[in-house]
Amino acid sequence: MTTSPEEEKTMAAIGRWASTALLLAGLAVVAGCGAGSSEGKTTFKDTHPLPPDTMTYATPEIGTYGGRFVIGQTSSPKTFNAIMANETSSTDATQLLFCTLWDFNNATQQEIPYLAKSYDLSPDGLTYTWHLRRGAAFSDGHPITADDVLFSFAVAYDSTLHPS
Numbered sequence: 001m002t003t004s005p006e007e008e009k010t011m012a013a014i015g016r017w018a019s020t021a022l023l024l025a026g027l028a029v030v031a032g033c034g035a036g037s038s039e040g041k042t043t044f045k046d047t048h049p050l051p052p053d054t055m056t057y058a059t060p061e062i063g064t065y066g067g068r069f070v071i072g073q074t075s076s077p078k079t080f081n082a083i084m085a086n087e088t089s090s091t092d093a094t095q096l097l098f099c100t101l102w103d104f105n106n107a108t109q110q111e112i113p114y115l116a117k118s119y120d121l122s123p124d125g126l127t128y129t130w131h132l133r134r135g136a137a138f139s140d141g142h143p144i145t146a147d148d149v150l151f152s153f154a155v156a157y158d159s160t161l162h163p164s
Contacts (some may be wrong), residue, residue, distance in 0.1 A: 016093070038046065050073050058107075067071035067098075071092070071093075071096070073089055073093075074090060075089045076089060077089045077090040077092070077093040077094075078090050079094075080093060080094060080096070080097065081094070082095075082098045083152060083155045084161070086162065099114045099115050100114050100115065101114060101115050101116040101119075101130055101149065102114060102116055102117065102119065102130075114134075115132060115133060115144060115149075116131055116132055116133065117131050117132070117133045117134050118130075118131045118132040130146075130149065131146065132145075132149070
């Protein structure tokens, strides 16, 4: 279908008129939203102001032995094997079950020795030497040795078990 130049001008004029009408209607709606008196209206204030620039951390209190510990998660752990855990639901659970060589307290910014009492770092920064605590043992009473630590690292870095 072909249109004449006069028809094209008429359609363009109608389009401009319709656009202008829609714009004016939109402005009327927006202007109406703010109309009216403010009497009887409540002004809300932020009850949670921004914290000061200096962060402070609560010091946790030592609890009593026994009782129940409940942790909420959005999904069930896929494994309780700390070496094979590679998603949050499993690592959240295994962190509560197993001790590590070393930890870090985010609140105090302090390193925390666990199974290792100390470590040495080589001058080139590539080799750690961990000094295990005497008397560290598995839950069945068997002592934890350097071979157990080496095994854990070997499994954790085994590309056939963790291909990604």
